[in-house]
Amino acid sequence: MADLDLMRELATEGKTRILLLVLDGLGGLPVTPDGPTELEAAHTPNLDALAARSMCGLSTPVAPGISPGSGPGHLALFGYDPLRYEIGRGVLEALGIGFDLQPADVAARGNFCTLDPKTGLITDRRAGRIPTEVGARLCEKLRQIRLPGVETFVEPVQEYRFLLVLRGKGLYDGLTETDPQQVGKPPLPVEPLRPEAAHTAELFNQWLAEARKLLADEYPANGCNLRGIARDPGLPQMPQIYKLRCGAIATYPMYRGVAKLAGMEVLPTGETIEDEVETLKAHWANYDFFFLHVKKTDSRGEDGDFEGKVKVIEHFDEVLPGILALGPDVVIVTGDHSTPAVWKAHSWHELPVLLWARYIRPDGVKQFGERPCMAGGLGHIHHVDLMPLAMAHAGRLTKFGA
């Protein structure tokens, strides 16, 4: 694996364009042992034709057996070792709802929970999965909590989940979670993991004490926990690492947020794949690297909707010729992880990847699918290796060593 320091050392300016096309949760599984995966079942004449001119392979997002969340999956695609660079859960929650997180903010994921009114012990870590409207009303209530010297933001996310952000001077991360991860125990206090975080811990604990008073009558959501208390991780920035002007096109806030953390410029777009392609065309002249994200493959996979996932892939296939007509120098098509419809969740399975560029050795793979890609010329690779390969094929990396 070439790390980011090596990339920074070898990257050169250029006129070539790299296109990273990410179908979220692309990898799948057959329903019956002899059956096709979602991608294999889909009618994809354009992807297949591109595969026939490309190098294909199977890629591991993080490590064998590891099912990545959206953060690690995308960091790996952007060339960041996801075991080294982590985005805290609180930050991801903020990105997911499009909250405008500032570098010095400290963000926590909040979970409403049920406490036994007599003992104070947790009886349900998700407060009976209260409806989103109830969560929103409770967040409204919690907004009245004031802390000395800092601003607080409480935003509903979904059902029992919310976002808490503290903004002000002298705030630090390095804090423990309050969720004991099992029922029958009380919520834990926030503890500092390093001395400079002591004051921030105290603020979170003050907030929690107030919150519990305000929630006392709100059974089953009469308590709450804070998880993944974190700051913007201050990632090395892609434009500096790769000497690329990077544009990100995504319909969901989470992916725009991760791209922004990595230093990409987020390009405003609409709701559909067609909107995303239009955005790509409109900004084609202004960037050297585009990350274009298709969300619904993952959504249908999580729903367990094999046919629905097939249709999203086929939809993407239809717009592909219009994308390729822009004349990119390097095209990668893959996903951030697998989301097999039969598994209904992110999974650890390798996922198909295709790399097209001028200077490749076509490998005889004629169909873009998991099994055909097993025999591809890229072999079994890792997501973090894709950006160095893209850079090399774009003629944007100088020689290493004399």
Added chain:
Amino acid sequence: MADLDLMRELATEGKTRILLLVLDGLGGLPVTPDGPTELEAAHTPNLDALAARSMCGLSTPVAPGISPGSGPGHLALFGYDPLRYEIGRGVLEALGIGFDLQPADVAARGNFCTLDPKTGLITDRRAGRIPTEVGARLCEKLRQIRLPGVETFVEPVQEYRFLLVLRGKGLYDGLTETDPQQVGKPPLPVEPLRPEAAHTAELFNQWLAEARKLLADEYPANGCNLRGIARDPGLPQMPQIYKLRCGAIATYPMYRGVAKLAGMEVLPTGETIEDEVETLKAHWANYDFFFLHVKKTDSRGEDGDFEGKVKVIEHFDEVLPGILALGPDVVIVTGDHSTPAVWKAHSWHELPVLLWARYIRPDGVKQFGERPCMAGGLGHIHHVDLMPLAMAHAGRLTKFGA
């Protein structure tokens, strides 16, 4: 590679069962370039049928080119990076003879050697490979050595090899070996590699001085060396890492010992593969993970007995349906390393591996053998990745990152 800390973080309780079937030294080589390997030559209808429903591949135990001993080969299978976690030679020698090593014991492998009576220089590092009975008599003699404040154990192993264990308070490892690794030099003193081991070094040196007096008339075994002076390495324990109740079934003490060091419960069994399968059936309900070890594939390989190794593989194939009938959720079949009959020793060659579970992509491999596995869907992997893959396929790993 997902390390043990990551496994500990992601592992969850479950009801699924993982079965790790290890044919020691499974990997082989063809006798003539066009010929089959031992596994390919064997008639294995049951393994082949399982392979056809599985993902297959070739796995490297430690690193390309490295021929592992039994310790590293098995540690890697259990998910421990064998370059990071080491079991000292003295400890392995103790495990190999079924010595009940305690965590605070310090164990050394002893080698009887021949010293020139006049100069005291080593003339034969193996004392002319004295018969095992002679070694046993000499050990009996050495048992009379008394050291202040510690108990000593001297156990014959084979020919010129023996085990020396010191038991008592305040003993440390971190000690040099006495064997200069060449003839024409004197045995070296035991030296401490860290200050707290100084007293232990002194005790070993006292023991050696006494031993040399007692052996003076025992030409050609008129001297001895100590190697690999070590303690129980205090490995992280599998039940805590993986949240699995782990049972080990092996006919040889060495493998039971390594399993025990890793935190498995060693299940009493007999001498044959059939005995091992009976043990597996008897304990099926009580464990989530079973390590079942077949020794004789390696023994026949070391003997250079190609046909004998084929027969052991065929024997295993016959009992396989009875094992699969138990209904495991994940099955891995592989070995700890290759022991090709033509090489007559542990070797560095990748070895075939098969992973069966519900959530896989069958890869078209129809025969369990080295060449068919080259085209398998697991590709070329590493032993340390097998446990994370087994855990994932058993549904026992949560998502990494949000």
